[in-house]
Amino acid sequence: MDKALADFVEMLRYSDVPVSISESVDAAETVRLFGYKDRGLLKTALAQVMAKTIEEQESFDRCFDEFFSYQINPDLAPDETLDEEGEETGENPDSSPEITPANDDDNSPNPASGGGEGGGGFSGEQSESGSAAPLLDMLERNDRTELTMAMTAAASNANLRNIVLMTQRGLFTRRIMEGMGLDDVNREISRRNKEGDAEGADQLSGRLELLFDAVRDMVERQLALTSSGKAKQFRQDILKNVRLSNVEHRDFKYMRQLVQRMAKRLTDMNSRVKKVKNRGHLDIRKTMRRNVAYDGILFETHWKQKHKDRPKVLAVCDVSGSVASVARFLLLFLYSLNEVLPKVRSFAFSGDLGEITSDFDRLGPEEAIPYAIEKYGGRSTDYGRALEDFKELCLDEIDNRTTVIFLGDGRSNGADPRIDILKEIKLRAKRVIWLNPERKSVWGSGDSEMLRIAPYCSTAETCNSLNKLELILRDLLKSN
Amino acid sequence: MTFIDKDPATAIDLIKDGFEKAGYICDRHIATSIYLSQKLDKPILVEGPPGVGKTELAKAASEILAAPLIRLQCYEGLDESKALYEWKYGKQLLYTQILKEKLGDLLEDAVGLEQSMEKLHQFGDSFYSEKFLEARPLLQALQSEEKTVLLIDEIDKSDHEFEAYLLEILSDYQISVPEIGTIKAKTKPLVFLTSNNSREMSDALKRRCLHLYIPFPDASLERRIIQTRVPELEENLRNQLVSFVQQLRTQDLKKLPAVSETIDWARTLMLLHADTLEVDLVRNTLNMLLKFEEDIDNMHSEVPKFIAAAQSERM
Numbered sequence: 001m002d003k004a005l006a007d008f009v010e011m012l013r014y015s016d017v018p019v020s021i022s023e024s025v026d027a028a029e030t031v032r033l034f035g036y037k038d039r040g041l042l043k044t045a046l047a048q049v050m051a052k053t054i055e056e057q058e059s060f061d062r063c064f065d066e067f068f069s070y071q072i073n074p075d076l077a078p079d080e081t082l083d084e085e086g087e088e089t090g091e092n093p094d095s096s097p098e099i100t101p102a103n104d105d106d107n108s109p110n111p112a113s114g115g116g117e118g119g120g121g122f123s124g125e126q127s128e129s130g131s132a133a134p135l136l137d138m139l140e141r142n143d144r145t146e147l148t149m150a151m152t153a154a155a156s157n158a159n160l161r162n163i164v165l166m167t168q169r170g171l172f173t174r175r176i177m178e179g180m181g182l183d184d185v186n187r188e189i190s191r192r193n194k195e196g197d198a199e200g201a202d203q204l205s206g207r208l209e210l211l212f213d214a215v216r217d218m219v220e221r222q223l224a225l226t227s228s229g230k231a232k233q234f235r236q237d238i239l240k241n242v243r244l245s246n247v248e249h250r251d252f253k254y255m256r257q258l259v260q261r262m263a264k265r266l267t268d269m270n271s272r273v274k275k276v277k278n279r280g281h282l283d284i285r286k287t288m289r290r291n292v293a294y295d296g297i298l299f300e301t302h303w304k305q306k307h308k309d310r311p312k313v314l315a316v317c318d319v320s321g322s323v324a325s326v327a328r329f330l331l332l333f334l335y336s337l338n339e340v341l342p343k344v345r346s347f348a349f350s351g352d353l354g355e356i357t358s359d360f361d362r363l364g365p366e367e368a369i370p371y372a373i374e375k376y377g378g379r380s381t382d383y384g385r386a387l388e389d390f391k392e393l394c395l396d397e398i399d400n401r402t403t404v405i406f407l408g409d410g411r412s413n414g415a416d417p418r419i420d421i422l423k424e425i426k427l428r429a430k431r432v433i434w435l436n437p438e439r440k441s442v443w444g445s446g447d448s449e450m451l452r453i454a455p456y457c458s459t460a461e462t463c464n465s466l467n468k469l470e471l472i473l474r475d476l477l478k479s480n
Numbered sequence: 481m482t483f484i485d486k487d488p489a490t491a492i493d494l495i496k497d498g499f500e501k502a503g504y505i506c507d508r509h510i511a512t513s514i515y516l517s518q519k520l521d522k523p524i525l526v527e528g529p530p531g532v533g534k535t536e537l538a539k540a541a542s543e544i545l546a547a548p549l550i551r552l553q554c555y556e557g558l559d560e561s562k563a564l565y566e567w568k569y570g571k572q573l574l575y576t577q578i579l580k581e582k583l584g585d586l587l588e589d590a591v592g593l594e595q596s597m598e599k600l601h602q603f604g605d606s607f608y609s610e611k612f613l614e615a616r617p618l619l620q621a622l623q624s625e626e627k628t629v630l631l632i633d634e635i636d637k638s639d640h641e642f643e644a645y646l647l648e649i650l651s652d653y654q655i656s657v658p659e660i661g662t663i664k665a666k667t668k669p670l671v672f673l674t675s676n677n678s679r680e681m682s683d684a685l686k687r688r689c690l691h692l693y694i695p696f697p698d699a700s701l702e703r704r705i706i707q708t709r710v711p712e713l714e715e716n717l718r719n720q721l722v723s724f725v726q727q728l729r730t731q732d733l734k735k736l737p738a739v740s741e742t743i744d745w746a747r748t749l750m751l752l753h754a755d756t757l758e759v760d761l762v763r764n765t766l767n768m769l770l771k772f773e774e775d776i777d778n779m780h781s782e783v784p785k786f787i788a789a790a791q792s793e794r795m
Contacts, residue, residue: 020687026520033519034488041489044512049520052686054527054693285561288569292576292607304559 003152005031008067010161012050015059019050026050039068066221135181136188139207151215154179155222163223172219177212312401313337313344316390318408319377320350326437326464327377330407331369333469335360345394348372351379353389381411383449384418391421398428406434406457410443410450417449422456431458435472438462484518491515495544504533504540505705513692514541514670523650523671525635525686528694530676531738535633537694538672542629545670550624551631552617554638560645564655566614572607608659618649622665629670635685636675643685650688697739699726705739710746720757721746723790728769731779737769744768757787 009024019027026049034042043064051060138146158175185208192201286302294300315334319327331348338344338360345357356372363371398404404425410417426432434457436443436450443450454460461472483491483498495511517524526534542549552563586603590596606612615623621630635643649655650673653665673689675681697705702722706713713721725742737745745768754761762783770776 018683020683022687026522029520030516033516038489041492041508041512044509045488045516048509048513048516048524048690048692052525052683052689052691057691057693284569285567288567288572 002028002031003156007152007156007161008063009050011063011067012060015063017051017056017059017063023050036068043068069221136185136204139185139204139211142207147211147214150180151176151211151218155215155218160219160222163219169216169219169223173212173216176215176219180211182208312397312399313403313405314347314394314398315344315405315407316347316349316353316386317372318350318381318386318406319348319373320379320381321377322381322411323409323437327373328369330435330437331372332365334407335365335368345397347390347393348376349381349386349389350377351382351385352376353386353393355393380413381408382415383408383410383412384416387418387421391424395424395428398425400428400430402429404429404432406432407463408434409436409438409448410434410453411447412449414447417453419449419452419456422453426456426458432456433458433472434460435463435469436460437464439464483515488515498544499540500708502540502543503708504536505701505708506537507697507701510537510692510694513690517670517690520690521653521668523673523689524692525673525675525681525689526692526694527675527677529696529736529738531740532694532696533739534672534674534694535631538629538631538633538674541670541672542631545627545629547627547629547670548624549629549631550617550621550669551633553633554635554642556637556639558638558642560642561616563616563618563642564645565616565619565657567608568612568614572612575607575612610660613657613660618646619655619663621669621671622649622653622655622663624669625666627667627669629672632671632673634676635673636678636681640682643682647684647688650685696729696736699723702726702739702742706742706746709743710750713746713750714755717749717755717757718746719793720787720790721749723793724757724762724786725769727786727789728779731782733770733775733779734772735770735775741769741771757790759784759787762787 005024005028009019009027012019027046030045030049031042034045036042043061046064047057047060051057135150138150154176155172157179158172160172160176163169163172185204189201189205189208192198192204281304283302283304287298287300290300290302291298315337317327317330317334319331323330334344334346338346338357345355346360347353348356354376356368356376359371359375360368362368422432434450434453438448438450440462442448443454450460459472461468463469463472483494486494492508492511492515495514496506496508499506499511513524516522526537528534538551539549541547587596587599590599613619618630621628632646635646650671653668654662656662673685696702699722702725703718706718706722710718722742725737725745729736745765748765748768749761752761752765763780766776766779766783770779
């Protein structure tokens with residue numbers, strides 16, 4: 001695979017297009033088939049090989065345009081200056097004997113010309129890069145391909161890919177130019193000036209300026225590409241760890257995506273368990289196989305119907321004033337769960353408890369969540385009453401496949417939390433999970449009933465960031 | 481269809497022309513994926529809203545490649561015995577019966593139990609052999625001597641497990657039958673998988689396929705499609721009709737009208753001998769385009785506006 005493509009693949013991976021190894025092999029094959037000439041065609045073809053969803057396709061299109069605009073067709077210097085000074089190419093004072101493996105065959109320098117002073121000029125700072133392409137020579141000949149190759153090589157030596165911050169632009173531009181042999185060109189310009197060849201000096205510095213622009217462009221693009229990808233990743237990581245109450249409204253959308261992805265993964269993990277039922281359609285194949293030994297008389301039967309053990313979830317969310325700051329997110333989690341899991345019944349309470357499943361089904365999250373808060377929130381919490389209501393509504397429905405999730409702080413304003421009902425629920429349900437936005441150290445302080453509640457839950461955990469939430473749920477499902 | 485050895489651009493144009501002759505108007509994207517799938521031996525996962533011609537694509541491909549189409553319609557609960565293979569139980573049972581009857585003759589000269597067993601083991605065991613294998617669509621496609629087009633329709637309706645069965649076929653064009661071993665494709669079929677995205681396909685499956693997304697066509701493409709499919713329709717009306725549908729698609733509807741609905745509507749208008757769009761006519765036939773009562777109600781008042789816009793738009 002050529003280096004340009006490898007870089008492109010890496011760039012895609014940063015931009016949320018997860019290109020697997022087999023896909024990049026296909027991409028290399030595609031490039032071999034199509035070549036870089038017809039860019040539109042190549043884009044279409046590569047997109048089908050590498051981008052596998054519509055969102056990925058969008059990222060891909062953006063990356064492709066950005067990336068290949070300089071990789072393949074560099075706008076280095078205007079064409080008209082091409083042949084003007086062909087005769088001067090004879091003298092090329094610098095050419096270093098060492099070439100990096102990265103800029104392999106295309107720009108091998110003329111080994112014959114005297115390379116004495118060339119190597120020393122820029123070896124001070126960039127000694128590790130070793131990319132001492134005969135820049136002057138390339139500029140004189142105005143060889144776009146070689147210049148681009150040298151530029152890419154110098155960029156990779158300068159680790160341009162690691163650029164993250166805006167403030168690094170100047171540094172990287174400088175490093176790349178120096179890596180390409182800027183010092184020698186500058187020396188040549190001043191030599192020409194001294195010798196009175198003002199025209200030659202101007203032309204060279206003009207071309208150098210164009211090269212500078214091209215490098216600057218490249219750095220800009222790289223910054224735009226990597227930093228956007230990295231910044232997004234960074235942001236998601238932060239979001240997962242930030243306390244739920246601190247997340248601002250503008251992050252709500254991201255949050256929702258995260259929750260959705262998480263909830264989906266949880267269901268995928270959990271809905272695999274299956275049992276074969278002993279009724280329904282006969283699985284003739286299996287039955288036959290079992291009964292060959294009995295002379296084809298079918299007395300060991302196998303049945304086709306399998307039972308998918310989809311988890312049944314009852315979720316109860318506290319939306320009272322004490323948890324107001326996190327209620328939105330607890331509800332959001334509930335909402336996403338409702339979207340992904342087929343059998344979720346959601347309830348909200350502060351004083352009275354009510355079912356909000358149908359509201360969730362009917363409304364989008366932007367409406368449903370404020371609606372639920374408005375409808376059930378605002379009153380002071382009474383866990384006792386809520387549990388009584390809950391018992392009345394759906395205790396009969398709780399069986400050994402049901403998971404009951406409580407989201408709340410367990411502060412009952414002094415009212416009896418009716419631990420006995422919780423105990424009853426615990427006895428019937430497969431598991432009872434209590435997620436509390438408060439830290440464990442304050443459990444039991446003031447009107448918090450958490451210390452009484454916790455023994456009757458399979459799990460009672462602090463849950464104040466998405467990361468925590470994810471960890472808790474994953475552990476739970478693993479131990480399933 | 482001999483485009484394989486041509487250079488990509490020519491080959492893709494050839495494919496496009498071929499599709500057009502088969503009555504399927506496609507853009508470069510689609511032609512490119514057909515070319516790529518032939519070159520890279522990869523299946524194509526076709527996604528897009530319902531009614532944009534995903535299944536038609538496979539049918540047209542089978543036509544231009546002159547390869548028979550084998551179609552597998554996916555649904556929840558589809559399993560390997562319906563998609564891959566099944567044993568011919570009846571014949572297997574008969575076989576054991578025959579074996580029992582013949583056993584005496586066969587073991588005639590054997591002395592003692594041990595010798596009989598040895599003799600028995602010498603016969604080929606054909607109870608589980610290809611003779612008793614009933615090929616279902618996927619196996620048929622692999623067993624076919626000539627090239628086939630395999631259409632796995634609405635893969636998103638199938639279960640996760642079925643998706644896993646498919647992986648072996650999609651990457652290596654082979655399937656494993658536990659009792660026999662691996663059956664490899666005699667000729668690699670051209671495989672299309674279509675999905676309406678009612679559920680996300682697994683990464684493993686997506687990785688093995690080329691991904692082709694067919695969106696709603698733009699106005700000029702749609703006009704050409706209508707021209708090909710309903711050639712009797714007058715040009716003026718065709719332009720108005722396409723413009724009208726395109727406007728509908730910008731609205732917030734439960735289900736946007738797809739190409740197939742545009743074609744149906746064009747046929748309807750032709751049957752009614754319409755020569756221009758009229759408010760009443762459109763309102764009465766709106767149910768050809770919109771499939772939800774709510775959508776029809778919402779669009780009822782918009783109809784005159786759209787018609788005016790469609791008629792003022794001179795192509």
